[in-house]
Amino acid sequence: MSDEPTVQRSVDGGVFSWFLVTAVIAVMALVVGIIALFSPPGGGGGSAAGEGGAQTVEVELGEMYIEPSSLEVPAGTTITFEVTNAGTMDHDFKIDGETGTDFIAPGETETFEYGPVESTVDAWCTVPGHREAGMEMTIEVTGGSSVAAPAGDQGTGDGGDYAEIDPNAEPAEGFEPHPPELPAAPEGTLHEVTFNMTDKEIEVAPGVTQLLWTFEDTVPGPILHGQLGDTFRVTIVNQTEMDHSIDFHASKEAWNDSMRSIGPGEELVYEFQANYAGIWMYHCGTAPTLHHIGNGMYGAVVIDPPDLAPVDHEYVMVQSEFYLGPQGEVGDLAKMQDDDWDAVVFNGYFQQYKFAPIRVETGERVRVWVVDDGPNENSSFHIVGTIFDTVFKEGTYLLQPDERRGGSQSLDLQPAQGGFVEFDFAEDGLYLMVTHKFSNVGKGALGLFQSGEVEAAPASE
Ligand SMILES: [Cu+2]
Numbered sequence: 212m213s214d215e216p217t218v219q220r221s222v223d224g225g226v227f228s229w230f231l232v233t234a235v236i237a238v239m240a241l242v243v244g245i246i247a248l249f250s251p252p253g254g255g256g257g258s259a260a261g262e263g264g265a266q267t268v269e270v271e272l273g274e275m276y277i278e279p280s281s282l283e284v285p286a287g288t289t290i291t292f293e294v295t296n297a298g299t300m301d302h303d304f305k306i307d308g309e310t311g312t313d314f315i316a317p318g319e320t321e322t323f324e325y326g327p328v329e330s331t332v333d334a335w336c337t338v339p340g341h342r343e344a345g346m347e348m349t350i351e352v353t354g355g356s357s358v359a360a361p362a363g364d365q366g367t368g369d370g371g372d373y374a375e376i377d378p379n380a381e382p383a384e385g386f387e388p389h390p391p392e393l394p395a396a397p398e399g400t401l402h403e404v405t406f407n408m409t410d411k412e413i414e415v416a417p418g419v420t421q422l423l424w425t426f427e428d429t430v431p432g433p434i435l436h437g438q439l440g441d442t443f444r445v446t447i448v449n450q451t452e453m454d455h456s457i458d459f460h461a462s463k464e465a466w467n468d469s470m471r472s473i474g475p476g477e478e479l480v481y482e483f484q485a486n487y488a489g490i491w492m493y494h495c496g497t498a499p500t501l502h503h504i505g506n507g508m509y510g511a512v513v514i515d516p517p518d519l520a521p522v523d524h525e526y527v528m529v530q531s532e533f534y535l536g537p538q539g540e541v542g543d544l545a546k547m548q549d550d551d552w553d554a555v556v557f558n559g560y561f562q563q564y565k566f567a568p569i570r571v572e573t574g575e576r577v578r579v580w581v582v583d584d585g586p587n588e589n590s591s592f593h594i595v596g597t598i599f600d601t602v603f604k605e606g607t608y609l610l611q612p613d614e615r616r617g618g619s620q621s622l623d624l625q626p627a628q629g630g631f632v633e634f635d636f637a638e639d640g641l642y643l644m645v646t647h648k649f650s651n652v653g654k655g656a657l658g659l660f661q662s663g664e665v666e667a668a669p670a671s672e
Contacts, residue, residue, distance in 0.1 A: 263287025263327050272315065272336060273298035274498045275344035283351045289326030290350075295319070300454040300472055300497070302341065306334040306350070314338075328352050338453050340502035343544035374538040376554060376561055378653060380417035388567040389429070389558040393513060393525040393580060396436040403444045406432065408455045408495075408508070415533050416554060416561030416655065422541050423507030424451065424495070430559040431529040431584065432493070432510030437485055439514060444482045449473050454497050457481055460627065461491035461512040472497045488516035489606050490527070490582045490629035504586040505534050505547040507559075511582045511629070516603065522633065523575035528557045528592070530624075530646065530656065531584045550587050555651035557644070557658055564644065564658030571636065573663045578633045579644075585626030588651065592622040594660065595643040597634045604630035621647050639663030 263285060270292055271278045284290060294304045296315040305311035311334065312321040328350065336346035406426040413423045413430060426432030426447075435443060447457050454472040462483030464470060469481040494500070495508035511529055532552035536543045546552070554561050571577055578601075583590040599619040602610040605628055610619050622632050636642055644658040 263289065265289045265291065267291040267293060270294045270304060270348070272296045272302040272304060272346065274300065275341055275346050277304065277334070277336065277346050277348045279348065281349045281351060283353055284328060286329055286352050286354045287327045288352075289324060290328065291322060291324050293320060293322045300338075301474060302336045302338060302346065304334055304348075305337050306332055308335060308337055339541045340499055340506075340544045343548075344499040344502070372537045373543065373553075374419050374421070374535045376416040376419055376535070376655070382414075382417045382563075382566050386563075386566055388563045389431075389560060391526045391528070391558060391564065391569055393527045394434055394436050396438060396441075396515070400438070400441045401444065402435065402437055402441060403446075404433070404435065405446045405448060406457065407448045407450050409450050410452075412539055413507070413559075415535075415556070415559065419535065419561075420539050421506070421533065421535060422539060424455070424503060424541075425507050426457075426495075426510055430507040430509075431531065432508070434510060434527050435512040437512075437514055439485060439488055439517065441514075442482065442484050443512070444480060446478055446480050447473065448478045449475055451475060455495050455503065455508065456497045457493060458496040459483055459491065459493045459512060461485050461487065461489075461493070461514060466496075470496050485512070485514045487606065488514045489603075490514075490580045490631065492582055492584050492627045492629065494584065499544065501547050501586055502542070502544045504584065505532065505544070506542040509584040511580075511584070513580055520601075520633075521576075522578045524571055525578045525580070526569065527580045527582075528644070528658075529559070529582055529584050530555065530557055530588075530590045530592075531559070532556070532586065532588050533655075547586065552588060552654065554655040555588055555646065556655040561655035562657045564660075568641070568659035568661040570661050573636050573639050576633065576635050577660075578631050580629065580631040581622055581624065582629035583624040583626050587626060589626065589646075589648065590622075590624040590656075591647040592624065592632065593620060593645055593647040594632075594634065595645065596640070597636055597642060599632040599634050601633035602630065603632075604628070636660065636662035639665060641665055 266284060266288055268290055294312050296302050296317050296319055299317055301314040301316055303312050303314050306325055310325060312323060315321050331351045334348045335342035409425050409428050411423055411425050411428050412420050414420050423430050449455050452475050454474055456470055456472040458470045473479050491512040493510050493512060495503035497503050533554040534542045534546035535553045581592045600612045602619045602622055604622060610617055622630055639662055642660040645652050646656040
């Protein structure tokens, strides 16, 4: 038997009527349940189990629930659904993902008729990720020739034909890595940029694509770079069919102001002054945030500390995970909720700097900024064959060269932490870049530096 509907939440206005309706539904469900309990086993018997009729059911949508979450009706019932969006963003309510309402704006109600129902079905909100986050209802049909609902469908939406990464596959000819270089800070102290928020099918490992949600069609999103005191005026433009937002960790802003979600076609200007040095995560914060980060909406802002020493090369590594959905489709929220990543990557692609090593010269000074954009996994950033003599983490130097001769082997970061390391290579050769949590190396957290000319170097450009 399914759960009985319950009242778990009160809503401004209509609490009483909502309670009444729910109570009525609960009683009906109970009656139907009792009848079913006393029906002969295996039987289509129980003529008392009703032969349909009409019912009106009030449904409430919100973040991230549908109430009631289950419903029992006799076979043959025609249901009039009165669906109200009590949430703060658009939702819909569709039976089998197909029949139902259009997107309903917050505060609005839409009504539709469905039936007569003959077998148990599910209904859910079709905004990507919302079903997995809890916006689902089971309409259980009793009596009649009811067909059992498919059991245990935890749902990617279509049964979980997940894409898989072949660790031995190679990218196609002409593979272009995500540029690892830190972009130079633009002139001036006001940086005006536009981030278009898009859906884009992107290759995340050789032959594996996902429909990612992006800032500016790239994952990670653009790296912003500036100096202390600079102002960033970022216009986000939502070019998708769902709500999105942006949250800059480099700023101090009220969550309900600049970080609010905007709907399809809308724009928002998020302006902040960068008053703290470091490498800062930014990400979409729209619920379920886990899904929006896990499906590509993250990036970094680099604010130089004062008196930053000059170096020969400056790179940025954004570490993150992928939780693959079916090929070419959105990443899987259930996997994200279970910490069940398929890949851990630097700058958005499985082992990409193994395929396209980063070229430096022996003895040159190198700075690598690293941020862990997660959403879930930590990082222990390490380069095989060198020692960091400078480590800056979360706003302060942990290590700088001095007479004590201290060295560092790894920069440890939890999700949403960042810093940089500095080093050089002592001799020509290849140097592996990893997170030293080694189970993740085979899952993509592997790259190469090539120092000087190396015989039989892996193919690069
Ligand atoms: Cu988003």
